Amino acid sequence: MYSVAVEDYLKSLWKLGPNNVGTKQLADNLRVSKASATKMILRLAEKELVDHIPYKGASLTKKGELEALSIVRKHRLLETFLSQTLGLGREEIHDEAEILEHALSKNLEMAIADYLGNPTRDPHGHPIPGPNGELYNETDLPLCDSPINMSLIVMQVPDDDPSILSWLENNGIHPGTILKIISRDKFDGGLNVKIGEVKKRISSSIASLVKISFEVEN
């Protein structure tokens, strides 16, 4: 078993990956000093969880990646579980899961996955890695890069920013929402979209965090 801090570093590296991650980027992501990040990277390299090239950056080894995926799995299963059983909203579950993920045994993880019917997406639409780190559903596209005038289905919304999430929720955008891009602002990249008959404007920064798939016609 690894400590909470080690697990947090691995998870951050995974989220920032798959390429080499710089010390500053990692430090900023975890809100610690660069020195702390360097120290931890050296320790992770010692444990063969990352490869580290001094002054160049670090990247997860296979072993480190599996460990990171295990935490991500626990996080997303917990979000799903809390949402299903307690009816907590998409904005609330992230912070709780962020803490609980480090306290979830393999046994409980399995019991929860079983209870939920081994889901492959969490309430934000993010893919849930399998018990051995298998990841599917990697084909979703950022909304900001999607084609105009096609029927798109929202697959993923971000999970870690309650304010963005509330905005999306209030505007009827969550996994499963069907929308069309009508036009794209040439200057700031913002999108004009149509949800049902309602028109909305989505800023480019938010649109880059929403992922879509093409609606299956049947």
Next chain:
Amino acid sequence: MYSVAVEDYLKSLWKLGPNNVGTKQLADNLRVSKASATKMILRLAEKELVDHIPYKGASLTKKGELEALSIVRKHRLLETFLSQTLGLGREEIHDEAEILEHALSKNLEMAIADYLGNPTRDPHGHPIPGPNGELYNETDLPLCDSPINMSLIVMQVPDDDPSILSWLENNGIHPGTILKIISRDKFDGGLNVKIGEVKKRISSSIASLVKISFEVEN
């Protein structure tokens, strides 16, 4: 928020209380050295969580007791929640709750209590403290001290020893079981009991861990 270690010390002190608890007793309970226990007791005294009389022992202050009760509440709510939602057995839930209790926010605690209908007993029959540390159900008696030939209802079984718990479970003894003491062994204090029409022998060590109340005739 206090650290996991601090919370564990407070919980142990509460379980071993309410009188002064010796350093060795505490150290044994937490499986740490006496030196570690002494050091922590000094720190807890610093934070005004315990009163410490050197070479005499420590006892929780009101502040420390409330903190301990908060952890106990989380523990017992979690046991109840895991049992209800995931159907985990009485033998499994303790160890999981032991870890999760430190990662449960006040918010989630409330959501779980609400979901469960604010229960006052966990699956082992232990009373669940209220959100502000209120404790009722303190009148249950140890089975070993109970009178012969009266209809007794099992209220509490121990929560922290899976082997004892399995034995009890296999012999049909859990919260709600109704039994009578037929006779008590004069030499070792073991009990001969009748559950329904079935006779069982319960060792005095186990009987001291089972608590009963008198069956209400109605």
Next chain:
DNA sequence: CACTTATATTAGCCATGGCTAACCATTGTA
């Protein structure tokens, strides 16, 4: 009362994981 035994404390070490301050390396631009 003296002496043994059990219990408690202190001193000092270690690992973890933060931090600041100071010092290196890399990069981009004048």
Next chain:
DNA sequence: TACAATGGTTAGCCATGGCTAATATAAGTG
């Protein structure tokens, strides 16, 4: 090419929470 600026590392400090070994106190016994 020189020299900021940015990014990365090192040194050295701190708190937490373990540990052992040595010492101090309390309690029980001849």
